[in-house]
Amino acid sequence: MLKEFKKFALRGNVFEVAIAVVIGTAFTNIVNSLVNDIIMPVIGVLAGGTSFKFLVLNIDGVSIRYGSFFQTAVDFFVISFSIYLFIKLFNYLRGRESVPLKESPHPNKEVLTEIRDLLKEEKVSKVKATEEERSFKVRVK
Known part of the structure; x- marks a missing residue:
């Protein structure tokens, strides 16, 4: 059992995950410090010296902490953007520039295009038939 554990613990994947x-x-x-110590104080100064963390709306004895929500939303966007930049840097250092995503064509694109074109033709022919009908009615009267 000890040998199995040693084999498991010394596999490359375990070390990579650790x-x-x-x-x-x-x-x-690092990102939390960036948000809490640099970005949010600057936003607070621009907003009139307010710390967003402590903004509260009291309604009938219930406290709604919308400032904390705003702080969390900013954290999310900064963390997401930081991870994006980190992955781009990592791929660049590995020598593999990130390739922009292409729109993959829908497998039934040709069929859908044909259906769309047929529907357009049918609509146009119905409009022409209606115009001819009106014209005929006007001549008959």
Whole structure:
């Protein structure tokens, strides 16, 4: 049993995951510091010296902490953007520039295009038939 555990623990994937967790934790601390210590104070100064964390709306004894929500939303966007930049940097350093995503064609695109064109033709022919009908009615009267 000890040999199996040693074999499991010394596999490459376990070490890679452990390293990823440690780096992820450190990265989270850096991004949280960036948001809490740099970005939010600047936004607070621009908004009139208000700290968003403590903005509260009291309605009938219920506190709605919308400032905390705003803080969390900013955290999310900064973290998402930071991860995006980190992945681009990582791919660049590995020598693999990120390739822009192409729109993959729908497997039935040709069929759908034909159906669309047929519907347009049918609509046009119905309009022409209606105009001819009106014209005929006017001549008959």
